[in-house]
Amino acid sequence: MNAILLTPEDFVAEQRVHLTDRRLAHVLEVHRAAVGERLRVGLVGGKLGTGTVTALDKSALEMEVTLDTDPPTPAPLTLIVALPRPKSMRKVLHVATTLGIKQIHLINAHRVDKSYWKSPRLKPEAVKEVLTLGLEQSVDTILPGVSFHRRIRWFIEDDLPALCAGKRCLIAHPGASEPCPRALDRPCALAIGPEGGFQDYEVGYFVKAGFTAVTMGPRILRVEEAVAALAGRIL
């Protein structure tokens, strides 16, 4: 936790917050802060700043908060990922959030196991929890938008055109011959397949929608590793 993320409900006065949850536990156990110390804070959806500890014991943390800095610029990258196994999905959401990606679409594909769609980790509160951890890690305040699409055809036909407008659109595909481009000068939409890759007909959907199939080389990465490596290259 490199920043403590605050919500409007934490405020007991205009500039004073009162925390009793895991953030208190973290400050007690990891920061081991004392009264008078200054911690990095941010308001969800708002500015970053500092919180000066005014009271701290096992029951509560109080801080005087100044919010004066804009969060970092969002990464101009829209991520489309075939829903990975739930544990891996959490890692994808975390790394995408820490990289500053603000639009994440999790879609179905032939090789996505149906059981993944029933995981409790897809519930809004579970998703929000991991996104929050990612913002706290990276010192950012803007929650990514995450949406789930159980019908790949509907996603491609109904959502993709608007989502891709004005963007360079890439689909990572192990079989592709074109290397993934670098340092794009305009926003990008990036699609990444499931373990074992998209089926050829699924790649065909994306290509028809204007995507270029690209590769990071012959090695097969875990999806969360691929997200980080591709984003590092593209951004």
Place this chain on the structure above:
Amino acid sequence: MNAILLTPEDFVAEQRVHLTDRRLAHVLEVHRAAVGERLRVGLVGGKLGTGTVTALDKSALEMEVTLDTDPPTPAPLTLIVALPRPKSMRKVLHVATTLGIKQIHLINAHRVDKSYWKSPRLKPEAVKEVLTLGLEQSVDTILPGVSFHRRIRWFIEDDLPALCAGKRCLIAHPGASEPCPRALDRPCALAIGPEGGFQDYEVGYFVKAGFTAVTMGPRILRVEEAVAALAGRIL
């Protein structure tokens, strides 16, 4: 497991292997292979190829093996990482291996917790296990060399000069103003600090040794995420 990694001990005849361990379990449970099916295999330190299943039951997997393909080219990147907490170290080793990095140095730093050095995860067999998983994921056969350096001064003075010769040397540092370069045309040595970063005097050691401090932007990544994003950018 995108490839089954073989060792010379697995061979019961010149082209025949007999497996009874976790690789058997994986083929039974995940591949659900049948006799006659062909699986991707590789010989540790040697070539990649295919194994045709000749016998399979709960007690053993036998394959006729043809090894005819060179493993992918190693990534021209030497990684130097301040020893992270053991769980994170495993992730760093895994992602570095899947990215094709073949030289990994784990070093001490002021902010490395002393307890990390006592973890059983630093033992050679534990390290080899995670490297093997990385090779099986990425379809490669060349185990990275991993070395541990408990004295950062000794590492910098004794090991770094030879290790850096002819390389572009970068140290990832959140405070740096120079952006991390892309697509280097020569081998690179990349140093990444601990949670909370290297101390200024530690960065100074590296700078004196010819390293340039570079940044990936204002966001703070987990070390395993930073490895992947930086490697994606540099390679």
